[in-house]
Amino acid sequence: MSFPVAAARSPRLSALCARSLSEAWPGTSAGVSVRNLNIQTTATGKLKSKDELPGPSFSTTLYWLFVKGYAENSHLLQGLQKSLYGPIWRSRFGPFDVINVASAELIAQVIQQEGRYPVRAELPHWKEYRDLRGQAYGLHVDTGPEWHRIRSALNPKMLKQREVLGYAPIINQVVGDLLQRIDSALRVKSAVKPQGDSMKKGFDPFDLCPVIYPPVGISSILFETRLGCLQEEIPQQTLCFIAAVNNMLTLSDMVILFPRWTRSILPFWRRFVQAWDELYDIAKVLIDRRMAEIEAQVHRGEPAEGMYLTYLLSSDKLSRAEVYITITELLLGGVDTTSNTLSWTLYHLARDPRVQDRLYREVNSVCPDRRVPTTDDLSRMPYLKAVVKETLRLYPVVPGNGRFVSENEVIVDNYLFPKKTLFHLCHYTVCHDEAQFVHAQRFMPERWLRAEDTDSGCSKASPGFYQHHPYSFIPFGVGVRACVGKRVAEMEMHFALSRLMQHYEVQPEDGAPTVEPKTRILLIPSKPINLRFLPRG
Numbered sequence: 001m002s003f004p005v006a007a008a009r010s011p012r013l014s015a016l017c018a019r020s021l022s023e024a025w026p027g028t029s030a031g032v033s034v035r036n037l038n039i040q041t042t043a044t045g046k047l048k049s050k051d052e053l054p055g056p057s058f059s060t061t062l063y064w065l066f067v068k069g070y071a072e073n074s075h076l077l078q079g080l081q082k083s084l085y086g087p088i089w090r091s092r093f094g095p096f097d098v099i100n101v102a103s104a105e106l107i108a109q110v111i112q113q114e115g116r117y118p119v120r121a122e123l124p125h126w127k128e129y130r131d132l133r134g135q136a137y138g139l140h141v142d143t144g145p146e147w148h149r150i151r152s153a154l155n156p157k158m159l160k161q162r163e164v165l166g167y168a169p170i171i172n173q174v175v176g177d178l179l180q181r182i183d184s185a186l187r188v189k190s191a192v193k194p195q196g197d198s199m200k201k202g203f204d205p206f207d208l209c210p211v212i213y214p215p216v217g218i219s220s221i222l223f224e225t226r227l228g229c230l231q232e233e234i235p236q237q238t239l240c241f242i243a244a245v246n247n248m249l250t251l252s253d254m255v256i257l258f259p260r261w262t263r264s265i266l267p268f269w270r271r272f273v274q275a276w277d278e279l280y281d282i283a284k285v286l287i288d289r290r291m292a293e294i295e296a297q298v299h300r301g302e303p304a305e306g307m308y309l310t311y312l313l314s315s316d317k318l319s320r321a322e323v324y325i326t327i328t329e330l331l332l333g334g335v336d337t338t339s340n341t342l343s344w345t346l347y348h349l350a351r352d353p354r355v356q357d358r359l360y361r362e363v364n365s366v367c368p369d370r371r372v373p374t375t376d377d378l379s380r381m382p383y384l385k386a387v388v389k390e391t392l393r394l395y396p397v398v399p400g401n402g403r404f405v406s407e408n409e410v411i412v413d414n415y416l417f418p419k420k421t422l423f424h425l426c427h428y429t430v431c432h433d434e435a436q437f438v439h440a441q442r443f444m445p446e447r448w449l450r451a452e453d454t455d456s457g458c459s460k461a462s463p464g465f466y467q468h469h470p471y472s473f474i475p476f477g478v479g480v481r482a483c484v485g486k487r488v489a490e491m492e493m494h495f496a497l498s499r500l501m502q503h504y505e506v507q508p509e510d511g512a513p514t515v516e517p518k519t520r521i522l523l524i525p526s527k528p529i530n531l532r533f534l535p536r537g
């Protein structure tokens with residue numbers, strides 16, 4: 001992932017570990033723009049205690065969340081609280097005592113001190129479920145060297161560019177099915193129109209989100225089988241799986257908020273366990289089925305060829321129990337994320353014909369006559385990548401991330417925090433910070449390009465149009481704990497978007513309302529995004 005630093009320097013995000021920050025952010029020689037990152041210098045004065053931090057009382061937080069409606073808009077609460085308390089504040093809520101940081105510099109300071117085995121947040125209720133069922137802990141529950149061992153087994157086939165390129169054919173096949181699915185949805189809609197109706201095929205708006213919502217591409221890579229998400233009749237098992245993912249994620253938040261003694265009265269824990277059981281059981285059936293196929297192949301003297309699952313099952317790096325839970329967790333990470341990002345992208349393209357036209361022209365010039373793009377072709381589509389980046393900036397799927405620093409004390413902004421402090425990294429606010437991004441509320445993919453753009457209608461004369469602090473845009477996280485699915489997700493979105501552009505022009509439905517995001521763990525559309533898909537001639 002590159003940054004549009006004006007002087008044509010584009011450091012890679014992966015290189016942005018704390019130690020290399022000044023190299024990675026050219027122009028920020030130590031002690032100048034990295035002033036706040038150098039904790040040695042901030043530590044020279046007297047350090048303050050976290051008790052001196054400003055922040056809302058418990059009752060104020062309750063009021064904001066449940067009376068003012070920020071429970072579904074916690075991304076906006078970040079900005080409100082920043083305006084009241086500054087870029088660092090403390091909030092207490094139920095069992096949580098959280099230090100919120102809402103500037104790129106302070107986020108960088110936290111990440112810089114996250115330790116060798118970073119933890120996002122403790123998930124005691126997930127651990128309790130695993131103990132209850134005697135399952136392996138997995139990526140989200142395991143900590144320290146155990147987490148690192150699992151992560152090291154996953155990384156090579158997920159994060160190495162060379163390996164990920166191998167998934168291109170299956171992703172393209174899935175995208176082909178997606179196009180067919182849209183086409184048949186349009187045909188059904190036009191078929192029910194009365195004769196002579198002026199509305200033509202493709203003119204009836206519909207919400208693409210449910211079509212692309214299911215974990216289409218990633219499931220093919222992980223399970224090495226199609227789950228039938230793109231069939232007109234989605235198989236029952238797949239519907240169950242999708243519902244279980246939703247339930248588990250929603251209930252996870254509820255379970256952690258209420259004390260244990262409420263479990264016999266409130267339904268949350270019981271339903272949470274049920275959702276996990278369903279998820280795990282379906283994943284286990286699919287994995288066992290694939291394992292039986294591999295064993296049969298080996299028995300026949302054939303090489304066991306496959307993708308991710310075959311690699312994990314045959315690598316001996318993880319136990320079978322760990323493979324069950326790891327594949328389930330990978331799928332959890334891959335579901336809402338790419339589909340929501342793609343939906344937001346289309347939402348903006350539909351509203352901005354100039355951007356859509358420029359994107360179409362780029363795709364068409366690299367792949368004329370609807371030739372299916374290859375990964376090489378994608379590398380020659382900078383505007384396509386800029387469009388996806390700009391979408392992730394406006395709608396970071398993970399609007400706030402966490403770091404639970406348990407190994408060491410941490411100094412941030414001259415405050416000293418003891419071990420076991422939970423930090424909330426307010427990415428949404430930082431991505432919308434006018435000081436980092438000129439016209440921060442506008443959808444302007446050009447800001448990610450290095451070349452001068454002539455028709456964006458915005459002032460590139462403003463210093464900083466292309467420049468921003470590297471930690472002001474980290475939609476996939478950063479460092480060793482960053483998203484393991486980043487490369488696959490990007491490839492999936494780039495293929496899907498380029499091919500959608502080849503086949504359809506998207507337009508908003510008549511009188512379409514503005515769609516705002518809401519938070520349901522992830523940042524998702526608050527209402528359906530209904531679009532018209534007009535087949536291109």
Ligand code: HEM
Pocket residue numbers: 120139140151218329330331332333334335337338341392396397398401402474475476477478480481482483484485486488489
């Ligand atoms: C638009 C797409 C996606 C976005 C924006 C995204 C974003 C993120 C972010 C912000 C994190 C936390 C990183 C950190 O704590 O520093 C994360 C973690 C994770 N993501 Fe993604 N993700 C996406 C797609 C995917 C996909 C497709 C997969 C499945 C292969 C996936 C699997 C995971 C997993 C397993 C983790 C936890 C890693 C760990 O704890 O070691 N993500 N993702």
